[in-house]
Amino acid sequence: MKQYFAWLLNGLVLVFALIGLLLTAGFVGVKYGWTNVAGMAELTTAAPGSRMTERAVFPWAQGPEWAALESAIIKDSELINRASAITDVPARTIVATLVPEQLRLYTSERELFKSFFGPLQVLGNQTQFSWGVMGFKPDTARAVEVHLSNPESPFYPGPQYERLLDFSAADTGAERFARIANEDDHYYSYLYAALYLRQIIAQWERAGYDLTVRPDINGEMISFGRLAYEFYYSQELLEYFPR
Numbered sequence: 001m002k003q004y005f006a007w008l009l010n011g012l013v014l015v016f017a018l019i020g021l022l023l024t025a026g027f028v029g030v031k032y033g034w035t036n037v038a039g040m041a042e043l044t045t046a047a048p049g050s051r052m053t054e055r056a057v058f059p060w061a062q063g064p065e066w067a068a069l070e071s072a073i074i075k076d077s078e079l080i081n082r083a084s085a086i087t088d089v090p091a092r093t094i095v096a097t098l099v100p101e102q103l104r105l106y107t108s109e110r111e112l113f114k115s116f117f118g119p120l121q122v123l124g125n126q127t128q129f130s131w132g133v134m135g136f137k138p139d140t141a142r143a144v145e146v147h148l149s150n151p152e153s154p155f156y157p158g159p160q161y162e163r164l165l166d167f168s169a170a171d172t173g174a175e176r177f178a179r180i181a182n183e184d185d186h187y188y189s190y191l192y193a194a195l196y197l198r199q200i201i202a203q204w205e206r207a208g209y210d211l212t213v214r215p216d217i218n219g220e221m222i223s224f225g226r227l228a229y230e231f232y233y234s235q236e237l238l239e240y241f242p243r
Helices: 002-031 040-044 051-055 064-075 077-087 091-108 110-120 138-148 172-180 187-206 224-232
Strands: none
Touching (some): 064 091, 064 110, 077 091, 077 187, 091 110, 091 187, 138 172, 138 187
């Protein structure tokens, strides 16, 4: 009997020793990063254009919202590429600013998505506080027009762009709204957005920085900039809007 209890005691001591060893090893591993693996955050914060970023699978690209949005964007590919060609802003950069705005509408306006956006695979076109498919603010639109024709402005993109937004009607406010909020033709929505991007690029170029392929420049982890970055370097819609 004494020998039995001695074996039992020795066994318990051995078990607790092994547990202590495993806990110690785990603590050391965590402390020195031996257990670290690349998760989603690491993939999405990789350097622009890296293979890690391109291989990442993003949550927003899963589900019915992206499926509907992808089809809607493809329908407008000719308009987007036309705005890109006339402003010298890459089409994929324009789309990178469109994707966050439309996903916001798709997820915030659930009933509209279920009854309209999703089934018809169309873009959400705003007509109140923000306008058009890009969600352009009226004040921002007017600022784009001013910077376009002011060589003294730090946002002035160059003389070749000055006449792109010339008005034909006396009531410029009504014409501006009709252009950007047009439900049947989104060209001016893309043109205003592309010119805004061209002006931001021009401002940074004067400071010595090239933002041509930096859609994330204003972004943080959870922001429109982050989503724009993820789309730009993803594999989505590359056939229509290459990098």
